[in-house]
Amino acid sequence: MKSSSTPVMTCRAMTRRRWLAASAAASLAAYLAPLRSLAGSAPARVLLLGDSMIAGALGLYLERNLRDQHQYVVHRHGKSSTGLARPDFYNWETQGRAQVEEFRPDAVVTMFGGNDGQGLHMGRKAEPQWIRWNEPQWEEEYSRRMRAFCDAVAPPERALLWIGMPVVRPKKMHDRMQVINRIYQEVLAGRGPKARFLETWSVLANPAGEYVDRIAISGKRTLVRAGDGVHLTRRGARHLADHLTPQIVGSLA
Numbered sequence: 001m002k003s004s005s006t007p008v009m010t011c012r013a014m015t016r017r018r019w020l021a022a023s024a025a026a027s028l029a030a031y032l033a034p035l036r037s038l039a040g041s042a043p044a045r046v047l048l049l050g051d052s053m054i055a056g057a058l059g060l061y062l063e064r065n066l067r068d069q070h071q072y073v074v075h076r077h078g079k080s081s082t083g084l085a086r087p088d089f090y091n092w093e094t095q096g097r098a099q100v101e102e103f104r105p106d107a108v109v110t111m112f113g114g115n116d117g118q119g120l121h122m123g124r125k126a127e128p129q130w131i132r133w134n135e136p137q138w139e140e141e142y143s144r145r146m147r148a149f150c151d152a153v154a155p156p157e158r159a160l161l162w163i164g165m166p167v168v169r170p171k172k173m174h175d176r177m178q179v180i181n182r183i184y185q186e187v188l189a190g191r192g193p194k195a196r197f198l199e200t201w202s203v204l205a206n207p208a209g210e211y212v213d214r215i216a217i218s219g220k221r222t223l224v225r226a227g228d229g230v231h232l233t234r235r236g237a238r239h240l241a242d243h244l245t246p247q248i249v250g251s252l253a
Contacts, residue, residue: 044252045073047105049096049153050163054078054111057234061241062109062248070249075103083116084145088123093145097152107159107252110149113184114165114230116142117176133176139183146187150195159194159251163244166200169211169229196251203243204236215239 046066048054054062055078066072077099082090092112100108120131120141131137154160162184165177181201188195204224206212211229214221217239224236232240 043071043073044107045075045103045105046248046252047099047103047108047153048074048076048078048110049092049099049108050078050111051082051113051115052078052080052231053114053163055080056231057237058111058232058241061238062244065241065245066248069245072252075099075105081115083112083114084142084149085116085118086121087145088121093149093152096149100153105158107161107248108153109161109163109248110153111163111165113177113180114168116180117173120145139179142180143183143187146183150187150191154191154195156192156194159196160188160191161196161198161248161251162188163198164200166203166232166240167205167209167211169225173230174211194251196247198244198247200240200244203240204232 048059048062050059053059054076059076059078063074063076067074077095079090079095082092084092087093096108096110117133119133120138122129122131122141131141150160164181164184168174168177181197181199185197188197202209204212204215206215211225213225213229214223216222217224217235222235222239223233224239225231226233226236
């Protein structure tokens with residue numbers, strides 16, 4: 001009797017062990033499935049476009065933050081002394097479209113404005129050839145150019161993050177940057193939820209919104225502006241990049 005009962009107990013034990021093993025395997029598979037899906041998803045692709053702010057330290061720190069902290073694939077294309085005012089010098093609508101077609105980004109981050117508080121060149125054969133800053137057509141034409149650029153680089157399904165100009169020291173430029181920032185906000189407001197204006201004016205200003213060379217960073221007064229009162233020191237660029245990075249990441253969540 002004892003010898004005949006042993007195989008029965010062994011079979012039952014083996015059956016139970018197999019059931020437990022199968023259950024454990026199923027549970028492990030269910031747990032790992034979303035992790036595999038997450039690991040297998042392609043990293044977000046972010047294209048940075050703009051003038052000297054993107055070509056210089058601000059663009060560099062944004063690129064590093066997005067790449068090193070968030071593992072994004074980042075391509076940066078900046079050209080100093082450019083903007084939307086002088087397509088005869090550098091046509092950002094054409095260049096932006098070419099960059100997008102080559103890189104295929106999930107999001108485009110752009111910054112202009114510092115070189116745009118001037119007359120708008122309309123073309124050598126146009127009449128008039130220029131629209132001066134204080135002429136009533138200026139805002140309409142600049143808005144049109146911005147919309148054309150947005151259409152070229154960011155269709156509705158692609159995130160577009162437009163970095164506004166920070167406060168600047170030169171009085172005439174200070175006033176003009178406020179107008180240009182307002183135009184950016186108005187145009188982006190009509191482009192749907194994936195288009196966002198990233199405000200920077202208050203980040204580098206004093207509590208009254210006025211220009212200052214130094215601000216408090218981690219409790220220490222820190223020089224954040226270059227000698228021209230427009231560009232940023234490396235520490236200022238890093239501070240602004242650290243402020244902007246979470247907003248860019250949030251747009252891709």
